[in-house]
Amino acid sequence: MEAETPSMRILLTSPPGIGHVLPLVPLAWAAELAGHDALLASTGPALAMAIHSGLRCAEVCGTDIADTFRRSADHVQFPRPLTRDEVQLVLAGWSKYAEPRRAPTLSAAERLLSGTVELTAAVGERMIDGLVGLVHRWSPDVVVATSQMPAGVLAAEITRVPLVLHRAGVGGPMPAAALASMSSARARYGLPDGEVAPTAVVDSCPDSLRPTGSDAGVPLRWTSHTGGGMLPSWALTTPARPRVCVTAGASLAAPAADLLFGELVGRLGRRDVEVVLSTSGADLSSWSPLPSNVRVANWIPLPAVLPSCLALVHHGSTSSTFTALAGGVPQLVLPRSLEQPVNAASVAARGVGVACPLLPDAVDEVTAALDRVLDDDALRATAREVAEEIAALPAPSHVLNRLSEFVP
Numbered sequence: 001m002e003a004e005t006p007s008m009r010i011l012l013t014s015p016p017g018i019g020h021v022l023p024l025v026p027l028a029w030a031a032e033l034a035g036h037d038a039l040l041a042s043t044g045p046a047l048a049m050a051i052h053s054g055l056r057c058a059e060v061c062g063t064d065i066a067d068t069f070r071r072s073a074d075h076v077q078f079p080r081p082l083t084r085d086e087v088q089l090v091l092a093g094w095s096k097y098a099e100p101r102r103a104p105t106l107s108a109a110e111r112l113l114s115g116t117v118e119l120t121a122a123v124g125e126r127m128i129d130g131l132v133g134l135v136h137r138w139s140p141d142v143v144v145a146t147s148q149m150p151a152g153v154l155a156a157e158i159t160r161v162p163l164v165l166h167r168a169g170v171g172g173p174m175p176a177a178a179l180a181s182m183s184s185a186r187a188r189y190g191l192p193d194g195e196v197a198p199t200a201v202v203d204s205c206p207d208s209l210r211p212t213g214s215d216a217g218v219p220l221r222w223t224s225h226t227g228g229g230m231l232p233s234w235a236l237t238t239p240a241r242p243r244v245c246v247t248a249g250a251s252l253a254a255p256a257a258d259l260l261f262g263e264l265v266g267r268l269g270r271r272d273v274e275v276v277l278s279t280s281g282a283d284l285s286s287w288s289p290l291p292s293n294v295r296v297a298n299w300i301p302l303p304a305v306l307p308s309c310l311a312l313v314h315h316g317s318t319s320s321t322f323t324a325l326a327g328g329v330p331q332l333v334l335p336r337s338l339e340q341p342v343n344a345a346s347v348a349a350r351g352v353g354v355a356c357p358l359l360p361d362a363v364d365e366v367t368a369a370l371d372r373v374l375d376d377d378a379l380r381a382t383a384r385e386v387a388e389e390i391a392a393l394p395a396p397s398h399v400l401n402r403l404s405e406f407v408p
Helices: 018-033 044-052 064-074 084-095 108-138 150-159 176-181 183-188 249-253 255-268 302-308 318-327 340-350 360-375 377-391 396-406
Strands: 009-013 037-042 057-059 142-146 163-167 200-203 243-247 274-278 294-297 309-314 331-333 353-355
Touching (some): 009 018, 009 150, 018 142, 018 396, 037 108, 044 057, 057 108, 064 108, 084 108, 084 176, 084 340, 108 150, 108 176, 142 150, 142 396, 150 163, 150 176, 200 396, 243 255, 302 309, 318 331, 340 353, 353 360, 353 377
Parallel strands (some): 142 163, 163 200, 243 309, 274 294, 309 331, 331 353
């Protein structure tokens, strides 16, 4: 008879963006179902999503940080997929303990790296004090921080609590460059300059998408969660025509995204398909009137609708990218900023979809790419291969048993 895993207090933490907290939810659910105490620490939209997902939560700083996060992210623009060399540059820079260069002659990829690190470190500086205080009050046995959460890394180091890095997506596991940029927090808590080593890394990136030179962590199956919601009756039936889902999260609020996605939806209106447009509350009045074959949903759980879809058109967030990968659905990725260009490049390199620039003059290129995603059987077969690879990885409940090995 297998010995029971001792009960643990698990503190999970993420930045304020919704896409950052979603990968943590299945692990938190599994922890609660196994008899552990799980607490999610964040702020802003991420905290609201965690509460909506049924988790116990704690706020670690003011909600105004979410507005700062969104405004700052708008300045970290890279509206095209990265090349293979650019992916290596960005991932190597992210994982290296050194502040990125900020010279005016930086390449576009170097500017993406520098801007992303600067944003991540700034959010970390705002959240670190609240996280350290929470750890002292709640006394967790382990801290689980996403790879975009340097404040969680430092909070575990400051309080001497075992740290597990949760790597969701294809990015590097350790936010070393952002840690190097959090000099104010380090000085405030008397931490010496230098890298922080996690106790363990859990990793939901399948081997076939892993970037060159990136080590695998404790494998964890990607379990798709994009929030709950009321499903309309049409989402529960097989469509009469091929179904295409289009979503871009908050990116639809950007003028370039508005123009390109609107034109793309218009062109889909001329095809014999059913279009599901998930707006995330964006104002699409400039798109009126929408084609008659478009169904509009403010928010719809992707895992519920994707099994009936021929393709997903999206902005390249880790949540959208990996939900499509786990569902075996081909993708057209139109990245805008932050981790999205890396995800777009990975989708194209693995042959599970096509990636295009999010630029107004790329409409014809994007339309041709859409035709390929809808009609290319090779993309569909490769997408199914990757879905099978993900399905074979250990479930969150299994990974929880491994976590107990890292707790003294």
